[in-house]
Amino acid sequence: MYSLNEVSLHINEGSIFGLLGPNGAGKTTLISMLCGLVKPTSGHFTIDGLNYTDNSSQIKKIIGVVPQEYALYPTLTARENLHYFGSMYGLKGSDLKDKVIETLDLLGLLKFADKRIETFSGGMKRRVNLIAGILHNPKVLFLDEPTVGVDVQSKNAIIDYLKLLNQNGTTIIYTSHHLAEAEDFCTNIAILDRGKIYAQGTPSSLISSTEKARNLEEVFISLTGKDFRDEL
Amino acid sequence: MSYKIWMSVVKEFLLLRRDLGGLIILFVMPLVLVITVTLIQDSTFKTVSDSKIEILLIDNDKGDVSKTVFENLEKSSLFTVVTQIDNQPITEEIAKEAVYRGKYKLAIVIPSKLSVDLQAKIDQNVDNILSNMGLTDSVAKPATPKIIKEKEVKLYFDPAVQLSFKNAVMSSIDKMISQIESKSIYKTFQNQLGEGNADFEQKSFISFKEIIPTINNKEVRPNSVQHNVPAWTLFAIFFIVIPLSINIVKEKTQGTFVRLRTNPSSNLIVIIGKTITYSAICMIQFYMMVAVAVFLFPHIGLPSLNIEGHLFLMSIVALFSGFAAIGFGILLGTVASTQEQSAPFGATSVIILAAIGGVWVPVFAMPKIMQIVAKSSPMNWALEAFYDVLLRNISFLEIIPKISLLFLFFIITTSIALFYDKKKRTV
Numbered sequence: 001m002y003s004l005n006e007v008s009l010h011i012n013e014g015s016i017f018g019l020l021g022p023n024g025a026g027k028t029t030l031i032s033m034l035c036g037l038v039k040p041t042s043g044h045f046t047i048d049g050l051n052y053t054d055n056s057s058q059i060k061k062i063i064g065v066v067p068q069e070y071a072l073y074p075t076l077t078a079r080e081n082l083h084y085f086g087s088m089y090g091l092k093g094s095d096l097k098d099k100v101i102e103t104l105d106l107l108g109l110l111k112f113a114d115k116r117i118e119t120f121s122g123g124m125k126r127r128v129n130l131i132a133g134i135l136h137n138p139k140v141l142f143l144d145e146p147t148v149g150v151d152v153q154s155k156n157a158i159i160d161y162l163k164l165l166n167q168n169g170t171t172i173i174y175t176s177h178h179l180a181e182a183e184d185f186c187t188n189i190a191i192l193d194r195g196k197i198y199a200q201g202t203p204s205s206l207i208s209s210t211e212k213a214r215n216l217e218e219v220f221i222s223l224t225g226k227d228f229r230d231e232l
Numbered sequence: 233m234s235y236k237i238w239m240s241v242v243k244e245f246l247l248l249r250r251d252l253g254g255l256i257i258l259f260v261m262p263l264v265l266v267i268t269v270t271l272i273q274d275s276t277f278k279t280v281s282d283s284k285i286e287i288l289l290i291d292n293d294k295g296d297v298s299k300t301v302f303e304n305l306e307k308s309s310l311f312t313v314v315t316q317i318d319n320q321p322i323t324e325e326i327a328k329e330a331v332y333r334g335k336y337k338l339a340i341v342i343p344s345k346l347s348v349d350l351q352a353k354i355d356q357n358v359d360n361i362l363s364n365m366g367l368t369d370s371v372a373k374p375a376t377p378k379i380i381k382e383k384e385v386k387l388y389f390d391p392a393v394q395l396s397f398k399n400a401v402m403s404s405i406d407k408m409i410s411q412i413e414s415k416s417i418y419k420t421f422q423n424q425l426g427e428g429n430a431d432f433e434q435k436s437f438i439s440f441k442e443i444i445p446t447i448n449n450k451e452v453r454p455n456s457v458q459h460n461v462p463a464w465t466l467f468a469i470f471f472i473v474i475p476l477s478i479n480i481v482k483e484k485t486q487g488t489f490v491r492l493r494t495n496p497s498s499n500l501i502v503i504i505g506k507t508i509t510y511s512a513i514c515m516i517q518f519y520m521m522v523a524v525a526v527f528l529f530p531h532i533g534l535p536s537l538n539i540e541g542h543l544f545l546m547s548i549v550a551l552f553s554g555f556a557a558i559g560f561g562i563l564l565g566t567v568a569s570t571q572e573q574s575a576p577f578g579a580t581s582v583i584i585l586a587a588i589g590g591v592w593v594p595v596f597a598m599p600k601i602m603q604i605v606a607k608s609s610p611m612n613w614a615l616e617a618f619y620d621v622l623l624r625n626i627s628f629l630e631i632i633p634k635i636s637l638l639f640l641f642f643i644i645t646t647s648i649a650l651f652y653d654k655k656k657r658t659v
Contacts, residue, residue, distance in 0.1 A: 035494045060496040071487035075250035076243070087239035088497040116250070132491065 003029040004040075004195045011188070013048075013139075016162070016172040018186035020179065020216075022224050026195040027175040028068065031142050034173070035065045047140055061089070064138030064170075068145045070125045071132065074118035078109060078128045081117060082135060089136035096135070103131045106164075107157055123154025130158055134165060141165065143174035147181065159185055183216040191223050198223045236497055240505020247479070248509070254475055258513060259520060262468030266521050267532070269464050274456040274534050284312040288327045288339035288388075291315065295347025297412055301340070304408050310401075324386070331388040338393075338401060341386035351416060353380045358420045385409065457535045461525040462546075462618035463591045466611055468521065469514050469553050470582045473561040476510050477574035480565025499653050503646060507558050514554030515547070522546070538622075545621040545628055552638040553614035559645035560610075566649040585611045613637045 004026045011017045019027045032038040034045065036052055036059065044051060050059050072081045082100045091099065104110040107127040117125060130146060143162070147155040159181065166172050176182050182189060183203045190200040199206055203216055210219045248254060289305065291298040305313045316322060317330065327339035356378075385405070389398055483489040492502055525537035539546065561578070568574035586592065588602065589611030595603055606612045617634040620626035 037490060037493060057496045060494060063494070065491065065494040067487050067490045069487035069490075071491040073243070073247060073486070073488060076246055080243070080246055084239055084243045085491060085495070087236055088492065088495045088501075090236075090496065092235045 004033075007043075007192075007195070007197055009190060009197065009200070011171065011173060013171050014166070014169060015187045016166050016174070016185060018182040018189040019173065019175045019192055020177075020182055020189060020220060021175075021192035024194075025192045025224075027192055028144055029195075030192070031144050031173065031175060035063065035142050036060065061136070062139040064133040064136065064141040066130050066133035066141070066143040066146050068148065070117070070129050072117045072125065072128060075116055077114045077116055078104065078120070079113040081128065082132055085132040086135040091136060099135050100131075103135065107131060107161055121151075123150040126150045126154055127158060130161070134170075137168075138170060140171045140173065143172065145175055145177065147176065147178060155181070179217045179220055180215070189216070191220060193224045233501065236501045237504050237508070240502055241508050244479075244505055244509035248513070258472075258475060259517060262465070262471070262517050262521060263524055265468055266461060266464045267524065267528070270457055270460040270525075270529070270534055271532070273460050285310060285337050286314050287311045288317075288322055288330065288336050289313045289315050290322050290324055290327050290339065290341045292324075292344040293342045293346040295345075297347040297350055297409075298342045300412050301342060301405075301408060305340075308404070310404070328388050331390050334390050334392055337390045337397070339386075339388040340405065341388070343383050343385065346383050346385075349380050349383060350413065351420070352378065354413070354416050354420045356380070358417065358424055362424055457525060457529060457537050458623055461521065461537050462622055463615055465518055465521045465550070466553055466614050466618065467582070467586050467591055468517055469550065470557045470560075470585065470611060471579075472510055472514055472517075472554065472557045473564060473582055474575055474578040476506065476558060476561030477565035477568060477578050478571050479506070480562065481568055481571050481574050485570070499650060503562060503650065506562065507555070507646075510558045510561070511551065511554045514557065515551060518547070518550040518554075542621050542625075545631065546618065548628070549614060549617040549621060549631065549635060552617075552635040552642075553610075555642035556610040556614065556638040556645075559642035559649075563645040563649040563652075566653055585609050588612070590615055610638055610641045613641075 007026075007030065019030060021027050029038060033040050034047065036056065047059050048062055050062075052059060073084075076084070079100060082104070083096060086096045086100060101110065101113070104113050107130070109124060109127055109131075112120065112124065117128065120128065126146065126149075130143070133143075134141060141162075146162075147158055150158070162172055162174075162185070174182075174186075186203060188201065189203055189206060191198045191206070199209075199219070201209070206219045207213050207216060210222050213219045213222060248258070287305070289298075289302060291302065302313055302315075305311050314322075314336070317326065322330075322339075324339075324341050327336075327341065330336050331339045387402065387405070389401075483492070492499070522537065522539060522543070526539060527536075530536045560581075564574050564578055564581075568577065588606050589595075589609035590598075590606055591611060595606045595612060598606060613634045617631045617638075620631050620634070
């Protein structure tokens with residue numbers, strides 16, 4: 001039994017690619033493989049023409065990762081967290097400081113820059129979590145459910161910022177359970193279930209090719225069914 | 233790379249600074265440990281030398297021997313002799329009950345007629361010797377000598393007393409009885425040979441003198457502080473394993489490790505950052521404990537730690553000991569999945585390393601197999617290096633093998649951790 005099986009994808013440069021699927025579909029596993037966190041038992045993939053076997057460090061320089069959990073040090077301030085993670089991508093000096101200030105400001109967090117992460121709300125943590133993954137201007141950005149558990153204001157701020165990044169040339173690959181958000185946000189979508197890709201295309205092409213479907217949620221239900229996916 | 237390492241060090245320091253509980257554990261607990269243990273161990277010495285232990289003496293003999301035993305025990309710095317409880321004479325049964333219940337550590341029961349029978353036995357022996365030498369007097373001797381049964385001085389010990397205490401007491405009493413016997417033999421010979429007033433020299437002809445090592449023409453007399461401070465400082469340094477392994481496990485469970493694994497920096501940078509930070513902590517711990525031992529101990533009734541001319545080499549040993557502890561902490565934190573795994577394992581393994589390393593019981597006093605095992609404990613290498621510097625006045629060149637072993641231990645444990653991590657995260 002494999003988490004992923006016969007998955008074949010081509011994600012265009014400059015696109016916003018949504019990986020959608022019910023719980024346990026294999027979305028996080030696929031993203032983890034692409035980020036270099038999980039080793040595939042077979043198969044291969046390239047990012048910007050590079051593979052992990054030969055070019056691990058080059059790939060890591062051009063990708064950004066925003067994990068589902070808050071990958072931040074709770075007792076450090078937002079600025080301290082961002083300075084540290086930015087430095088690990090090779091940023092330093094005024095470039096790093098300015099980039100941190102700029103992104104905190106864009107996401108409405110500059111006045112909280114010197115407050116500890118542990119005092120932040122879920123939405124604020126999500127925004128800092130996002131900033132930590134994009135400080136080095138990655139060519140490809142992986143986001144695992146970046147808007148889960150946040151209020152509408154934070155969600156809008158995150159989506160707007162991601163759109164801005166995409167306009168500046170960043171390819172975005174993201175997973176979400178918010179189908180309306182994905183329908184509005186993504187240029188391309190793949191629906192994944194039980195480790196396989198059931199459909200892929202633009203949101204509008206998926207809707208039009210599914211009988212009686214008026215939106216992406218109906219496409220999703222039609223492809224993956226209504227059964228619970230609870231598994232232990 | 234140096235900027236990344238610097239930022240890693242800054243991050244580790246900030247994380248530690250923000251964790252007040254952790255800081256207290258890191259800096260205050262080792263001080264409490266070294267003060268408490270040194271006070272206890274020093275007072276154990278004092279129990280034996282200063283404050284006397286009450287012992288029960290049941291004198292069924294009422295003769296010269298029991299009188300001499302009583303006087304010698306009273307004269308000794310170890311014991312106070314109790315011959316009555318609640319103004320009642322003590323019987324053997326009462327003494328046994330009191331000792332076995334732990335009210336007294338020891339009871340000595342001197343058998344009846346011990347003095348008379350001892351003298352009779354000596355008389356017989358001396359007579360035999362003199363007759364063999366043809367020096368008997370004209371007084372007729374009985375054809376069959378009277379049979380004198382051997383006498384037993386019974387000792388009752390509190391079951392809770394340690395074997396070492398028992399052995400020390402038994403050896404002391406044995407020595408006392410031997411002296412009484414030899415004195416009686418001398419006296420009997422004296423009487424038999426008719427050498428009236430010519431007193432035999434009772435003082436031991438052979439005596440012992442400990443030659444204390446000297447450094448710069450000054451005697452360096454080891455005391456409990458010179459032994460305890462290095463041992464317990466080392467123990468405290470090794471406890472860095474626990475916060476360090478927890479720190480690494482936390483990074484894994486917090487998700488920050490995911491970020492570190494997906495960025496282009498090598499895990500080696502993270503490890504170097506942690507090593508620098510925790511080495512600094514080890515050194516601060518070390519200097520704090522030394523400062524307490526030098527400046528505070530004299531104010532709480534303990535001897536001051538004599539570090540004259542040794543501080544530099546002691547610092548080197550502390551630094552390399554810290555490296556060994558950090559290597560172990562990094563390995564443990566890398567392999568463990570939860571804090572529930574790393575913290576108890578870390579604590580227990582440090583205690584085991586200390587035990588086999590000779591922190592509690594000297595290695596020479598261990599069974600043969602444990603002496604061999606002790607040689608594999610980094611705490612033993614470090615402790616021996618500390619003793620070399622502090623007590624044996626050994627030079628830097630001579631401690632190089634021991635500190636090299638400590639550094640090798642750090643390299644091996646860290647390499648295993650890096651290899652393990654790489655295997656887990658390789659794509």
